Amino acid sequence: MNSNSLVSIDDISRDEIVDLLKQARYFEMHPDQKILDGKVVATLFFEPSTRTRLSFETAVNRLGGRVIGFSDASTTSSSKGETLKDTIKMVSNYVDLIIMRHHLEGAARYATEVTDTPVINAGDGAHQHPSQTMLDLYSIYKTQGTLQNLSITMVGDLKYGRTVHSLLMAMRYFNPTFHFIACEELQMPKEYKDFCDKYNIRYYEHRDFTPEVINQSDILYMTRVQRERFTDIMEYERVKNLYTLRSDMLEGARKNMRVLHPLPRVNEIAYDVDDSPHAYYFEQARNGLYARQAIICKALGIDIPKMEITL
Amino acid sequence: MKADKKELAVAALRCGTVIDHVPNDVLFKAVKILGIENIKSHVTIGNNLSSKRLGSKGIIKVADVEFAEDVINRIALIAPHAKINIIRDFDVVEKRYVTLPDEIVGIVRCDNPKCITNNEPMRTRFSVIDRDNLTIRCHYCGRTVKSEDAIID
Numbered sequence: 001m002n003s004n005s006l007v008s009i010d011d012i013s014r015d016e017i018v019d020l021l022k023q024a025r026y027f028e029m030h031p032d033q034k035i036l037d038g039k040v041v042a043t044l045f046f047e048p049s050t051r052t053r054l055s056f057e058t059a060v061n062r063l064g065g066r067v068i069g070f071s072d073a074s075t076t077s078s079s080k081g082e083t084l085k086d087t088i089k090m091v092s093n094y095v096d097l098i099i100m101r102h103h104l105e106g107a108a109r110y111a112t113e114v115t116d117t118p119v120i121n122a123g124d125g126a127h128q129h130p131s132q133t134m135l136d137l138y139s140i141y142k143t144q145g146t147l148q149n150l151s152i153t154m155v156g157d158l159k160y161g162r163t164v165h166s167l168l169m170a171m172r173y174f175n176p177t178f179h180f181i182a183c184e185e186l187q188m189p190k191e192y193k194d195f196c197d198k199y200n201i202r203y204y205e206h207r208d209f210t211p212e213v214i215n216q217s218d219i220l221y222m223t224r225v226q227r228e229r230f231t232d233i234m235e236y237e238r239v240k241n242l243y244t245l246r247s248d249m250l251e252g253a254r255k256n257m258r259v260l261h262p263l264p265r266v267n268e269i270a271y272d273v274d275d276s277p278h279a280y281y282f283e284q285a286r287n288g289l290y291a292r293q294a295i296i297c298k299a300l301g302i303d304i305p306k307m308e309i310t311l
Numbered sequence: 312m313k314a315d316k317k318e319l320a321v322a323a324l325r326c327g328t329v330i331d332h333v334p335n336d337v338l339f340k341a342v343k344i345l346g347i348e349n350i351k352s353h354v355t356i357g358n359n360l361s362s363k364r365l366g367s368k369g370i371i372k373v374a375d376v377e378f379a380e381d382v383i384n385r386i387a388l389i390a391p392h393a394k395i396n397i398i399r400d401f402d403v404v405e406k407r408y409v410t411l412p413d414e415i416v417g418i419v420r421c422d423n424p425k426c427i428t429n430n431e432p433m434r435t436r437f438s439v440i441d442r443d444n445l446t447i448r449c450h451y452c453g454r455t456v457k458s459e460d461a462i463i464d
Contacts, residue, residue: 106426109450109451
């Protein structure tokens, strides 16, 4: 087990989160450096995720490291029945860092227990995806100039969406106010509302996605409502368009309000929103590069200058 | 003394361990968890015996074996009120209750089919997050379950 591993956003403290943000800021100003010269990083994508893999691999390449790995488990020994443990132990012999994505929940935690090589979780099923949370935090910080006292509205699939759960948990240090907008079937689970109560976080639940809620938000965090999440297809058909953001809904929005989305989006953000000054989801993806550069250096124990940021 | 023993539904033990007040429905799970199937000395298992406290109960008597505390505590999840008597020469020399450890390794299967523990040859790990409601959480996938719903392997 390597203590620099990052499996869950819950594993790191407020100070560590802030340090990562400061380092992400540094990388945004100096994205190309040779600090990973001579390092080899494995990207083990047992489940395909082009977006996340390209972001991580770009982060390594821009820092002068080299990448080995696979983007689909069907081309590896896992398809022959090799255990995760054996794959991780084998790869550990070759590399300085493992970045892995897996369809099974808890896979990354288990990987950290079978190797001394640091492991970064790039998503394990519906469970955790800490680098997404870091890029969300960095995007919020960049657009608002702070993380403190913000009003964050989460829309769509709040039941299964791991990004909203992790973001909610990470925001506990910064006195947020949450608005949860979802249909009956996809409401924020009780355990996360209990979490809010435990940390004295204010939250309000809504069924309707209205301009009134948008107008009091600093961040509008959109997620995709997926058909396969519904037991009742009629219910899906009924709600699928209720949580779509259109540009006319943004007319009374605060000037500083930004729309985030973990992407890929389907129809939950109408294309006319893309031209709005409130749209931030593409820039958000770019921030992932800097956040991941910071996470990679932390996992490798490499000291990086921290830019001053005020929270 | 002799009269008392006539009333015992299960023979008295000279030396060994008596595990009493095991709920009927988990008795055989407890037998399995403690690995009693592999014990070579006399083992007496009684179930549906009358009990003042539980109404009806199960009991396990194992001759010549004194279980270590951490072994016996493995049944705490399913039989939190079980009472352990250590017998030497027909006398109870020690009475104790089981206590739930902070972490339960093995024993419980995670009910999340997408949990890594259900897909790799590995041991499960659960931590006790709520002692009052006997709730445990999978160390790997985070799924929480109440002990009464826990699947015992």
